[in-house]
Amino acid sequence: MKELARTPKQIGSIIQRARKKRCWSQSQLAERAGLRQATISQVESGEKLAKLDTILAVLAALDLEFRIDERTKGHGQDIEELF
Amino acid sequence: MKELARTPKQIGSIIQRARKKRCWSQSQLAERAGLRQATISQVESGEKLAKLDTILAVLAALDLEFRIDERTKGHGQDIEELF
DNA sequence: CTAATTTATTCGCCATAGCGTATCATCTTC
DNA sequence: GAAGATGATACGCTATGGCGAATAAATTAG
Numbered sequence: 001m002k003e004l005a006r007t008p009k010q011i012g013s014i015i016q017r018a019r020k021k022r023c024w025s026q027s028q029l030a031e032r033a034g035l036r037q038a039t040i041s042q043v044e045s046g047e048k049l050a051k052l053d054t055i056l057a058v059l060a061a062l063d064l065e066f067r068i069d070e071r072t073k074g075h076g077q078d079i080e081e082l083f
Numbered sequence: 084m085k086e087l088a089r090t091p092k093q094i095g096s097i098i099q100r101a102r103k104k105r106c107w108s109q110s111q112l113a114e115r116a117g118l119r120q121a122t123i124s125q126v127e128s129g130e131k132l133a134k135l136d137t138i139l140a141v142l143a144a145l146d147l148e149f150r151i152d153e154r155t156k157g158h159g160q161d162i163e164e165l166f
Numbered sequence: 167c168t169a170a171t172t173t174a175t176t177c178g179c180c181a182t183a184g185c186g187t188a189t190c191a192t193c194t195t196c
Numbered sequence: 197g198a199a200g201a202t203g204a205t206a207c208g209c210t211a212t213g214g215c216g217a218a219t220a221a222a223t224t225a226g
Contacts, residue, residue: 005149008135014151025172039214041174049136051183051213052091059151066088067150068097068142108202122184124204134183134213 004072011055012046018062019044033061087155094138095129101145102127116144 005011019029019040026040033040034057042048043058059065088094102112102123109123116123117140125131126141142148 003151005151006139006143008139011135011149011151026174027172036215037173038175042213045174048213049134051132052094052135052138053132054214055135056089056091060089060154063154064151065154066094067152068086068088068094068147069150071143071146071148109204110202119185120203121186121205125183128204131183137184 002067005066007046008049009046012044014064015055015058015062016044018064022062029058029061033057085150088149090129091132092129095127097147098138098141098145099127101147105145112141112144116140 003010003014005014019026024032025037026044027037030037030040035054039054040058043050043054056066086093086097088097102109107115108120109127110120113120113123118137122137123141126133126137139149
């Protein structure tokens, strides 16, 4: 996987794709993450600026995790353009 | 690099190490990230729960970025244990 | 088309992050 | 010791995220 996550929108997209890949509803993910369905919706949209712990909880529920790496240089930075 | 970042404390440690590696003071990092020195201090401590955009700004200032990946096996930890 | 499920959005409430500003303890360096 | 820089912490303030609960809106199943 190893998806680039530079913006809230990118993070939201990745989360949404991972959720759908598991065929979970937002409610199911919310329950696993200890959050509300409404919060999942907002996180996936990337509009509101979530709290760090909220994102961490969602990622954990999806069996994902953050990694911190040096910024990739040069080409192809914005992942949203691929969709 | 590719450092694991599952908790605010881990993230804070990574940020602090990256900052020191560049021989920057918290104030210098704060200025580059558009934040306050006090905020950098809190982020590095990982005590307070930062906002996502704050972390993203700090990472960008350090020329780092998040990547989202599948959870590495090993210590199976529950979501609740994170906080 | 209808009903059920899923997702998006709203309202009032509370908690808290980050702000400006400032202070204070360390630690270093003259 | 004095001066400077650094990092941690405080106060009041504002902004906003997430909550419960509810309700639209959109999507899917039948």
